[in-house]
Amino acid sequence: MSTGAASPFDQPVLFQSNGCARTYVLNRAKKLNALNSEMMNSLRSQLHVWSKSDLCHMVIGTGLGRAFCAGGDVASNFSKTSKHDVVNAVPMANLLHRFELDLILSQLPKPYVAVLDGITMGGGVGLSIGAPFRIATEKTVFAMPETKIGYCPDVGASFFLSRMDGELGTYLALTSETLVGREVFELGLATHYVPSRTIPDLMARLAEYENPSFSQIDCTIEETHSERQPDEPTGKLIGAVRNALDSAFRHNSVEMILESLATLSSSPDTRVSGWAKQTLETLHMRSPTSLKVALAAIRRGVNMSLRDALQMEMGIATAYCSGASPDFCTGISAVLVDKIQERPAWSPDRIEDVPPEILDRFFSDDSSYRSQMPQLTFPDTLDNTINPMAFALPSESRIVELIRLSCKDGPVSLSALLSDMENLIKEKLGTKEKVLDVVQRRCQVVNDQETTIVAWKE
Numbered sequence: 001m002s003t004g005a006a007s008p009f010d011q012p013v014l015f016q017s018n019g020c021a022r023t024y025v026l027n028r029a030k031k032l033n034a035l036n037s038e039m040m041n042s043l044r045s046q047l048h049v050w051s052k053s054d055l056c057h058m059v060i061g062t063g064l065g066r067a068f069c070a071g072g073d074v075a076s077n078f079s080k081t082s083k084h085d086v087v088n089a090v091p092m093a094n095l096l097h098r099f100e101l102d103l104i105l106s107q108l109p110k111p112y113v114a115v116l117d118g119i120t121m122g123g124g125v126g127l128s129i130g131a132p133f134r135i136a137t138e139k140t141v142f143a144m145p146e147t148k149i150g151y152c153p154d155v156g157a158s159f160f161l162s163r164m165d166g167e168l169g170t171y172l173a174l175t176s177e178t179l180v181g182r183e184v185f186e187l188g189l190a191t192h193y194v195p196s197r198t199i200p201d202l203m204a205r206l207a208e209y210e211n212p213s214f215s216q217i218d219c220t221i222e223e224t225h226s227e228r229q230p231d232e233p234t235g236k237l238i239g240a241v242r243n244a245l246d247s248a249f250r251h252n253s254v255e256m257i258l259e260s261l262a263t264l265s266s267s268p269d270t271r272v273s274g275w276a277k278q279t280l281e282t283l284h285m286r287s288p289t290s291l292k293v294a295l296a297a298i299r300r301g302v303n304m305s306l307r308d309a310l311q312m313e314m315g316i317a318t319a320y321c322s323g324a325s326p327d328f329c330t331g332i333s334a335v336l337v338d339k340i341q342e343r344p345a346w347s348p349d350r351i352e353d354v355p356p357e358i359l360d361r362f363f364s365d366d367s368s369y370r371s372q373m374p375q376l377t378f379p380d381t382l383d384n385t386i387n388p389m390a391f392a393l394p395s396e397s398r399i400v401e402l403i404r405l406s407c408k409d410g411p412v413s414l415s416a417l418l419s420d421m422e423n424l425i426k427e428k429l430g431t432k433e434k435v436l437d438v439v440q441r442r443c444q445v446v447n448d449q450e451t452t453i454v455a456w457k458e
Contacts, residue, residue, distance in 0.1 A: 012039045015046050019207035020057035022050045029065025034073035035123045040097045044104065051109055051381050057211045060203060061105075061114045061127060068116050069124025071145070072098060095154075095317050096374045098123055099310045102155050106130020106306060107382035111217050113206065116140045116184070117196050126155025129189070130306065130388050133217060136190035137199065138181045145176040149335050150287040150327030150346065152294045152316050152362075158301025159309035160388070164188055165396040167249035168237065173294045174249070174257070175282045182228065183235040186434065191392040193430070194224040218391045225429045236275075243441050244272045248279075252299060254291045254351050258283065285343050287327040288351045293362050300363070311376055316362045319369035324361035393430055399438045404456050407443075411455035414439070 014025040024043055026033035050056040063069055072094070105112060105127055114128035119141045128134055136142075144153040144161070153161065153173045161169030168187055171177065185193035194202065202224050209216060237245060244267070248260035261283075264276035283291065297316060301309045320328045327346050334344035348354050361369045389395070399421075406412055406420040418425065418435070425431045439445060444455040 011042070012036065013042045013046075017055075018204070020055075020209050020211065021060050021203070021207040022053075022056045022058070023060040023062060023203070026061075026063035026067075026069055029063075029067075031073065032067035032070035032119055033063040033065065033124070034070050035098065035127075036073045037094050037097065040094070040101050044097070044101050047101075047104060047108070048379065051379075056110060057209070058206060058217070059108055059110050059112045060206070061112070061131070062203075063115075063118060063124075065118070066139075067119035067124070068114070069121075069127055070119045071122030071124055092318065092321060092372070092374060095321075096314065096376065098126065098155065099314055100376050100378060102126040102130065103307060103310055103376070103378055104382065106156070106388065107384050107386050109381055109383045111212065111214055113217065113221075115199060115203075116142070116190060117199055120184075121145055123155055125157070129156060129160050130386070132214060132386055132388060132390055133192065133221060134190040134388075134392075135192045135194055135199070135202075135221060136181065136184040137194060137196040139196050140179075140181055140184045140190065142179040142184045142189055143176055144172055147174060147286040147290040147294055148176045148331065150290050150325065150329075150331030150344065151320060152290055152297055152313070154313040154317060156306055156310055156313070158297040158313060159304060159306045160189075162298045162302035163389075166242070166246040168245070170249040170295065170298050171237075171245050171279075173298050174254070174286065174291050175279060176286070177282070182232070183237070185430065186235055186393070187237065188389065188392050188395070191389075192221045192224075193226055194221065195226050198224045214390070222429055227429070228433060238437055239440060240269050240272050241275045242437075244276060248276070252295070254283075254288075254295055257295075258351065287325075287331060287344070287346045288348055288354045289325045289327050289346070289358060290331075291351065292354055292359060293325075296359050296363065307376070307378075312363075314376060315370045315373045318373040319362045319367060322369040322372065324367075324369040325358070391428075393428055393434050394424055396434075396438055399424075399435055400442065403435075403439065403443065403454075407454065407456040411444075411446075411453045414445075414452040414454050417454050 012028050014027050016023040016025065028034060050059055112131040113133040114131040115135050116128055117137045118139050120128060121143045122145060125144060144157050146153045157173060161173050165188065179187065182193055184190045205220055206217060244264050248264060249257055251257050261276045261280045265273050265280060267273040293316060300312060330344050330346065334340045361367050402421050402424060406417050421435060439454055442457060444457045446453045
């Protein structure tokens, strides 16, 4: 283990060599491994060395303690400045380096395995979300909590959240909802799910390869996959609740989302009505301006590359730090420094009072609030062919396509449908459970004596 310092274990990032693997270990456990500039600079420098090394054939990312990484260390900076000095509290250079580091990690010319064995939020998501191998455990706690502090999800969120099944990404961006354990895998934010206790042995096995292929790494992790147990709680965003979520968050205005949620709060299905009421309460706590900015970013990001999405988010960040909205300062002070439980004093205070033209401050090329936006720069050694979803569960759109193909001539038995999808199910552990959830939500299912009949329902 070497960090190039006299006391390596005191360094905020530790670097290890083990066989073909090179591992970075985030080492600020008391701060939940929150990122600061020293960590980012150290990590970027070491990644440059590993990318060119003939001895490094795999990069692994981990964190000590309860977290992989809980985000950027905004609170420490803010506590050292005036409560109205957002520019100095969130140095633009830090954001620039963080966004650049996220893209570098997502396009490393070596296989990259991110171990999300603990809290993974904000900047921690940015470090891991582009990895072709993202391992969740029962200890994983995932969130993009930016709207809680009057900001907008960044670190590529407009790219990866906009590509999630249905409107899950929109929901996560606006609500800052937390996902735990297996949910992170089942919703596609992690590519694998394994028990936490198996992580050390799994990392040792991966390091034993001389020059592992992506498929070898995938198969090795899959061998440790933990199947859902009969008594294990199901995820909260499935079935009727998931259908309600997709319906409510499909809109392109926050006002219409709120209106849909208000209607759903009167649903006769208590699961749906309870979820809708809770979601309305959650959105009421968030910054109205941030909700509008976040929704606009998600809708734009779906048609962008990761690099372009990060540059757009750099513009949004610049606008926030240049005073385009006072809510960022208000939110950091209230939530991260003073840790109040009440709703922060957002301005404007209501969604209906946020003027439509305020989005121009964050997205328009002519916005004075974006005039100081720095341009992201990257090394020319990146591999932009990396697909972060290559080893994840198949998308819902792919499953739907196969269901419709099976049902094109009329209803079929569930067993016949699963037989038609056998190859897809064999590709990835956990796929069968996702297929059954899609069937339940989007098909007409009839139990006919001993046979379950499935028909596609538009």
